[in-house]
Amino acid sequence: MTQADFSLLLPVYAGDDAGFLRLAFESSVDRQTLRPAEAVLVQDGPVPDALAQEIARIERESPIPVSVVRLEQNRGLTEALNAGLARATHPVIARMDADDVSVPERFARQWALIEQGYDLVGTGMVEFEHDPETTGALRVPPTGPERIREHARTHNPFNHPTMMYRADAIAKIGGYEPFGKMEDYWLGIRLIASGAKVENLAEPLLRYRVGAGSFQRRGGWTEAKTEARLQRAMLRMGFVSRGQYLRNVVVKGAYRLLPAGVKKVLFRRFVGGGLPGDRAQ
Template sequence: MVSVALAKPLDPCESPAPFSLLVPVYRGDSAHRVRRAIDSNTHEQTRPPAQVVIVRDGPVPQEITDELDRISAASAVPVVRVELEHNAGLTNALNTGLLWCSHDVVARADADDISYPDRFERQLPLIEAGADLVGASMHEIGDDETTPLALRQAPVGRSEIARVAKRRNPISHPSVVFRRSAVEAVGGYEHVPMAEDYWLWARMLHAGADVRNVSEPLVGYRVSAGSYERRGGPRVFLAEMALQWKLRRLGYVGFIQWATNVIVRGGYRFVPLKARETAYRFMVGHRNS
């Protein structure tokens, strides 16, 4: 079993720790949303990052390239652009990006979401107090980011996070700030189709990492008409079974919990779309915002 070294809390007399922002971008993103994501995570923040690392995961349309050029030229925060020749997927993009992060504390953001202005001001004190990973609740948003559609309520407290993690992902990936050393201690991101984040958090929890959530929504998470459709079908079912087998082999879930997950989470992939949306919203603590 891999263990995570306990973080040393920041001395109150020391200056706040600088941190890097890690954002992957790929051809399916929108140039406008890339700009909004970067703006909301840098100069709009009450506590901005000290570095931005943008990983271009393979070729992108010219409009995204042009937008990245403008971001790099205008940013008051140093920007590192890592350009991968081929689209190799999120796992590879994130692991590569981590190599370019200058700071041990790393905040994640997706290229089509937004962060609220006090996100890092709310999360970083928990990291500085000794946490290894801090997530947050999120609003679901559409094109109008000022009108939330629903709330994804994060579980709060170590015991509640640990309980929820046996059944589903307890941490929303676009909301996390973590210590890179704690992530690297368990081997970093590993390729698990559509669940590389959940698999990483499970390994960190299993190794004794200090994982927390902020109850308030700090991120606006974009949803589209196809969001719930993509959560079903044979391909997603097979990915779910691969994840559950890994959790079982790790010893993170016992046989009864594993069998329950296989039946419930596996069966969920084949229910009608509307029922799948309703079930997912119930499972992750959704409520109308």
């Protein structure tokens, strides 16, 4: 078992499951062919006793050093991730969510590209509902800098839970910024616009837990308004043209207002790489 100079960043909040957290952590540390040098768990506000006990167990029994950032109140994913970034002591960060499962070679594959000079490396992922071994739809991200940039004009080009990135590249753009449930999309856009060297591995190196409400959470007027606000920000920074902006506002706004079942079909057919906002925190 080898280890590399990167930190695992894993936020946890009251809605997470203790058993899911244990599996997420073990898959990202114990079972990896290349382990992180440390783990930073961010407890975003009070959590149930079972979850608190699991966090304490991880602190005691982890084979790598674990630093737990405990926020007194639930501040949401953006602030939790920024708090974790501030605590991390290594130059590269690997993202992980508390209910997903990393494939054993995930970090080794990403680290190889980081060592080649990339600032951010994402991967594909495969969905599951209950059993990580019984998988469903693939989410294959675009690969190559040009395809990633072009894809980013209409859709999130990165699967956020799969990201590995250089801490200084994130610091250069000011870290995560609040943007509804689209802070990950906004982060990726700002990284690309800053000139960061980005890439994706198409292979599904993460198993992504989905629930019955995931497509409902992508919808409604709130999400449609956030989408329009994001598109305006992209227009102001010159990331999209006025024509692209108008098209995106109409098409993507309409998508957000569709029934969940219709959104699911369209998502599976046309996107696959992942719209942001699958999870609340």
